[in-house]
Amino acid sequence: MKTSIATVSISGGFADKLAAIAEAGFDGIEIFENDLVAFDGSPADAGKMARDAGLAITLFQPFRDFEGLPEPQRSRAFDRAERKFDVMHELGTELMLVCSSVSPVALGGIDRAAADFRELGERAARRGLRVGYEALAWGKHVNDHRDAWEIVRRADHPNIGLILDSFHTLARRIDVSSIRSIPKDKIFIVQLADAPAIDMDLLYWSRHFRNMPGEGDLPVREFMQAVSATGYDGYLSLEIFNDAFRGGAARAIAIDGRRSLVNLMDQVHRAEPALQVTLPEMPDRVAVHGVEFVEFATDRAGAAELDRFLHGLGFGHCGLHVSKSVALYRQGKINIVVNTEKEGFAHSSFLVHGTSVCAIGLKVEDAQATVERARLLGAEPFEQPVGSGELLIPAIRGVGGSLLYFIDDKSELSRVWDVEFRPLKGNAALLADGLTRVDHVGQTMDHGEMLTWLLFYTSIFQTRKAPLVDVIDPSGIVRSQAIENDDGSLRLTLNGAGNRRTLAGHFIAESFGSNVQHLAFACDDIFSTAAALKARGFEPLQMSPNYYDDVEARFGLEPELADRLRDHNMLYDRDDFGEYFQLYAPTWGEGFIFEIVERRGNYTGYGASNAPFRIAAQKRHMRPAGMPRL
Ligand SMILES: O=C(O)c1ccc(O)c(O)c1
Numbered sequence: 001m002k003t004s005i006a007t008v009s010i011s012g013g014f015a016d017k018l019a020a021i022a023e024a025g026f027d028g029i030e031i032f033e034n035d036l037v038a039f040d041g042s043p044a045d046a047g048k049m050a051r052d053a054g055l056a057i058t059l060f061q062p063f064r065d066f067e068g069l070p071e072p073q074r075s076r077a078f079d080r081a082e083r084k085f086d087v088m089h090e091l092g093t094e095l096m097l098v099c100s101s102v103s104p105v106a107l108g109g110i111d112r113a114a115a116d117f118r119e120l121g122e123r124a125a126r127r128g129l130r131v132g133y134e135a136l137a138w139g140k141h142v143n144d145h146r147d148a149w150e151i152v153r154r155a156d157h158p159n160i161g162l163i164l165d166s167f168h169t170l171a172r173r174i175d176v177s178s179i180r181s182i183p184k185d186k187i188f189i190v191q192l193a194d195a196p197a198i199d200m201d202l203l204y205w206s207r208h209f210r211n212m213p214g215e216g217d218l219p220v221r222e223f224m225q226a227v228s229a230t231g232y233d234g235y236l237s238l239e240i241f242n243d244a245f246r247g248g249a250a251r252a253i254a255i256d257g258r259r260s261l262v263n264l265m266d267q268v269h270r271a272e273p274a275l276q277v278t279l280p281e282m283p284d285r286v287a288v289h290g291v292e293f294v295e296f297a298t299d300r301a302g303a304a305e306l307d308r309f310l311h312g313l314g315f316g317h318c319g320l321h322v323s324k325s326v327a328l329y330r331q332g333k334i335n336i337v338v339n340t341e342k343e344g345f346a347h348s349s350f351l352v353h354g355t356s357v358c359a360i361g362l363k364v365e366d367a368q369a370t371v372e373r374a375r376l377l378g379a380e381p382f383e384q385p386v387g388s389g390e391l392l393i394p395a396i397r398g399v400g401g402s403l404l405y406f407i408d409d410k411s412e413l414s415r416v417w418d419v420e421f422r423p424l425k426g427n428a429a430l431l432a433d434g435l436t437r438v439d440h441v442g443q444t445m446d447h448g449e450m451l452t453w454l455l456f457y458t459s460i461f462q463t464r465k466a467p468l469v470d471v472i473d474p475s476g477i478v479r480s481q482a483i484e485n486d487d488g489s490l491r492l493t494l495n496g497a498g499n500r501r502t503l504a505g506h507f508i509a510e511s512f513g514s515n516v517q518h519l520a521f522a523c524d525d526i527f528s529t530a531a532a533l534k535a536r537g538f539e540p541l542q543m544s545p546n547y548y549d550d551v552e553a554r555f556g557l558e559p560e561l562a563d564r565l566r567d568h569n570m571l572y573d574r575d576d577f578g579e580y581f582q583l584y585a586p587t588w589g590e591g592f593i594f595e596i597v598e599r600r601g602n603y604t605g606y607g608a609s610n611a612p613f614r615i616a617a618q619k620r621h622m623r624p625a626g627m628p629r630l
Pocket residue numbers: 061062097099134136165191206207239
């Protein structure tokens with residue numbers, strides 16, 4: 001697989017773009033003309049910089065409004081092309097992209113366009129160059145790759161070929177099987193982009209909302225299967241026009257890009273094994289069986305606070321690490337690890353973020369395979385020295401530099417609790433209020449990071465994304481993207497904060513970066529859990545009385561149920577598949593959220609419709625009178 005990316009896809013100046021692209025492991029770049037025009041060296045300098053960075057220049061683009069012109073515009077277009085051929089010569093690239101004309105004076109006619117391309121092919125051949133033709137989805141006469149291919153076919157010139165761009169084909173829902181019969185030698189390059197399913201003007205959609213394959217909703221894999229069926233094995237070149245990427249972190253976006261291509265071709269290979277795909281052997285996306293543990297990093301004072309809080313939720317302090325200052329709290333299948341070591345990863349994490357979740361442990365089908373796949377997708381494996389008698393738990397870096405550890409049943413990793421912890425007898429049995437497992441983990445991040453982590457989780461694990469949901473905070477919108485596996489044993493929510501005054505934004509600002517903000521625990525009978533917690537002195541987050549009047553009216557609830565909800569400060573939601581009950585603890589620290597939920601039937605959501613009211617309640621709780629408004 002040969003990978004390339006258009007310079008428009010990455011933020012920064014030309015040198016920044018090159019550095020990020022090269023570091024992410026791409027083989028080449030497409031030079032978007034504006035990036036060259038903005039660059040303050042010669043085209044030869046730009047070409048040298050790219051080659052010095054180890055990058056081929058795979059394409060120079062775009063050349064616009066060429067075909068179908070009447071005279072005198074036609075002759076001028078050829079003159080313009082010759083000027084750009086000069087630039088390409090200096091740059092050191094041999095392929096130019098001509099996109100279909102949007103000129104109001106352009107005339108239609110496949111043969112007219114074919115004749116123009118034949119002549120352009122002659123001129124390109126004299127210079128040792130090639131020209132590829134791409135159908136823009138909004139082209140005036142040509143907006144379908146099948147028409148562009150017919151023009152290229154009739155131009156019948158070795159230096160004229162077709163350029164396929166997944167966006168233009170898929171945005172118009174053009175049948176991709178039409179690609180399979182195109183001779184591979186006539187496909188000069190393949191551009192790839194995905195996009196979220198939004199109903200809008202094609203040009204605007206393309207120029208602002210494209211994203212990496214796998215980050216959007218277009219069937220890019222099917223498109224790429226059709227391309228691969230031709231035998232095409234040239235560059236796969238990302239061409240991503242996206243407002244957020246233009247302002248994003250160049251290195252992170254480049255890594256996402258490379259990850260998206262490896263994942264895409266792996267998916268293509270698995271969907272249609274007969275296709276020739278050159279990729280290193282890699283394990284398939286790994287099945288996850290749940291959250292095995294959540295680890296907090298803190299100090300002694302923080303640990304004492306957490307201890308009180310966890311006891312209040314019915315967790316028993318039931319284990320001590322054999323050699324480290326690490327405590328284990330348990331309830332049902334939930335393991336909470338509290339790490340107060342004075343060195344190592346957890347301690348560094350505590351110094352940066354304060355008391356916070358520094359790691360999540362996932363139960364997976366195969367821990368080694370997970371790290372191997374993640375590594376091939378550009379994730380960062382993590383290792384630190386382990387003490388004698390401890391297990392080396394495979395791990396990678398996740399959101400905000402935190403860790404994802406992997407436990408499986410295949411190896412001795414499954415015995416980690418017995419091997420690494422001395423039981424504290426008695427405590428566990430005393431407590432336990434019916435919490436069974438982690439229902440979901442909410443990770444809060446800047447809005448611009450959401451696609452990065454969406455691709456991270458969906459490319460490494462057998463998971464899929466749920467529809468994006470807007471969570472309405474009184475101070476702004478927080479976008480929430482759930483990622484789930486089929487049996488619901490893994491549910492993650494990525495919450496993207498747009499500003500610092502939302503509860504999510506405040507949390508990122510105060511804890512210095514993206515992190516787990518929200519832990520939701522499942523139970524089987526939330527009313528009995530609520531009663532048991534109450535008996536222990538647990539005081540839930542106080543909801544406004546108006547909420548209960550509204551929820552009763554909205555769902556037509558029986559008055560008794562509404563009263564029970566009100567008595568327990570419980571929240572309620574319902575969808576076509578089931579019901580959802582939520583009980584919140586008061587916010588902890590700078591907005592950390594513990595929640596208890598019960599799903600009845602097959603409720604699919606996370607209570608987004610309750611979010612405005614619960615966030616308002618949380619903010620009231622966090623802002624004692626006289627404190628500045630959040
Ligand atoms: O938006 C455009 O104009 C444009 C230009 C060149 C391309 O390759 C493309 O896909 C779109």
